[in-house]
Amino acid sequence: MICNEKMYALGAKRSVIRELFEYGKKRKAEVGEDKVYDFSLGNPSVPPPKEVKEALLRLLDTPNETALHGYTSAQGDKGVRETIAKNYKEKYGFAFDPDLMYMTCGAAASLAISLNAVIKDEKDEVLTFAPFFPEYRVFTEKAGAKLVAVSPAEGLDIDVEAFAAAINAHTRAVILNSPNNPSGVVYSEEKIKAVAEVLKAASAKYGAPIYLISDEPYRELIFDGKKAPSLPLYYKDVIVCYSYSKALSLPGERIGYIAVSPQATDAEALYLAVCGAGRALGYVCAPSLFQLLVKECDAYTGDINAYKENRDLLYGALTEYGFTCAYPSGAFYLFVQSPTGDASALSEAAKEEDVLVVPSDSFGCAGYVRIAYCVSRDLIERSLPAFRRIAEKFGLRK
């Protein structure tokens, strides 16, 4: 091989999601755009809140374009970080220190940078809770450690006992993602507390902090009056990784942040490691125009209610047809059990009906498919007869 084999393998092996997306494009060309029900991609379907365009136009109307598009400090514009910290305090009741916040090119960058900052040794392990976003493995391995998945309890919830049993002297960090991609499950405050207790005991036992990396791009996409608990309220060694991709419907613009809890062990050293990892991975600063946009729009979200209505419609129909699915109170995903226990049996049966859903194997949880319902309501309505036929095929409907 003329180049780095691991990087080649990552580039050559398209993700299942992208494979399906490409198939969908081809299939739409064959049978017509409106005949294919593509639930493969987690691309927000609601437009950004109107404040986004208003703020962008206001920002562009500056006499000083050189400053508008110029480098910010590597950590990001200080005023932006101050605004985010202030809003977060009001909404979640925890005070971040703007000087321990680092603006990033989105959630993937936040995670890759955080993992490179904390992983020290090739024996290091990073735990996460299945089902989980497949790129966690990619980022963890590139940072030089091993990803270990903890199988879920009933309802795709956190299995605290299994979690405690999975921790050992090599556990450096835990990635927790709530609302969860791919299940849409929101972990309860009780579970968060239990996770925190396990981590406190394990950090004490092994004599070193185990970092809780909170991947929360779906934090604002939450229904049923629930609220995502702010993890630094429950545990001190927390690194929050956020992205505006979903809440502001700006996934292509790559804007997010890392916030090191001011209560973390030796927080300043940890923050400097974050800055160093950002530098070493080639991140000079987060995009400047969108940093300033975030300052204006941090408190807004797109029309979350549209997702809730999609959830209600699709969850209601699928469970009526006989499918089993953990109750999703957030994000924009349903994670549906395959009636045979085999993920591809269900995804292939769906494909025959031109319904595109992602088999679950890469999410570390066999026997499910992920349905991304960030699509138009009309598409969901038109897809329902196909879902009914799929249920009938498996003998689910009475």
Added chain:
Amino acid sequence: MICNEKMYALGAKRSVIRELFEYGKKRKAEVGEDKVYDFSLGNPSVPPPKEVKEALLRLLDTPNETALHGYTSAQGDKGVRETIAKNYKEKYGFAFDPDLMYMTCGAAASLAISLNAVIKDEKDEVLTFAPFFPEYRVFTEKAGAKLVAVSPAEGLDIDVEAFAAAINAHTRAVILNSPNNPSGVVYSEEKIKAVAEVLKAASAKYGAPIYLISDEPYRELIFDGKKAPSLPLYYKDVIVCYSYSKALSLPGERIGYIAVSPQATDAEALYLAVCGAGRALGYVCAPSLFQLLVKECDAYTGDINAYKENRDLLYGALTEYGFTCAYPSGAFYLFVQSPTGDASALSEAAKEEDVLVVPSDSFGCAGYVRIAYCVSRDLIERSLPAFRRIAEKFGLRK
């Protein structure tokens, strides 16, 4: 240490350039904004061409904001890549393949990704020509290899013999930067041909391609009727790393690209390794709005003539005062010899006159200071008496 020590060290050790910039801010507060002559930062001083704002307003005026700000493919929007390839062919006479191009978050990302794609082994070495941009060492070491600098010939030009002598069986890649940061020197076509010949012979001798990574963010900032030669015309195993930071005065927006030469050995595998490295480092896609902006503005530049006039004024004055400096035909830097041979002697003497220039040690070339003349003409004019006094201090003026 509770975190990764190398990342901590990179975060904790501010670059000399940033130290100086912070000092300048403090000093300006003390003695007044107009009394400090800050030549420390390579931040473009001319505004973006007017077409940038026009195009941004046009792009924002879309009914489909979801698509405007949505994910592009990981490689970047295909239409954007096609436009860049077409313009490059017209201007530089070499045809890139849009399917071997990868949009990035700027030059640092382009370099970090390319190095991670080609470096295979911890014994690998990456060569570069001194003086060089200090982050080359950071990116190379993070990618797992060692950076080796080749000392320059007279006039800060490439020393071809020293270059040939520095290559060995572990040489995986060579980074070439023309116009050069920090010297402003533009390497001649003859030197490029000589470098290519050395690389051809060495690739044949060691039985593996040695990649020529062309870091060319200053490609369009070139004066005196010169033109930067397109490296893929002279050597096949070329990876072009570009950024719009300087040409379009958009350094904070983080937009650039990698182009793998279609003539490179096993070009598709190399390209897939680039895609894999981008993925593993957390780059999902380059910022979408600025990808589309590039499609509209790839052929434009800011007012390069303003830089040329600054160059003429400052180069003329400094050489008249007795300073020695390689002739800079590009970028916006002068690299001035310290009369004592000691970089900090000159930078400290300048500091006493409130002239901020960067000592050269981190650029791998002792005994110089870098003057970034991407500042207003007025600032340069006002700084000249101070430069004259510095020359007198060293006994340079007759």
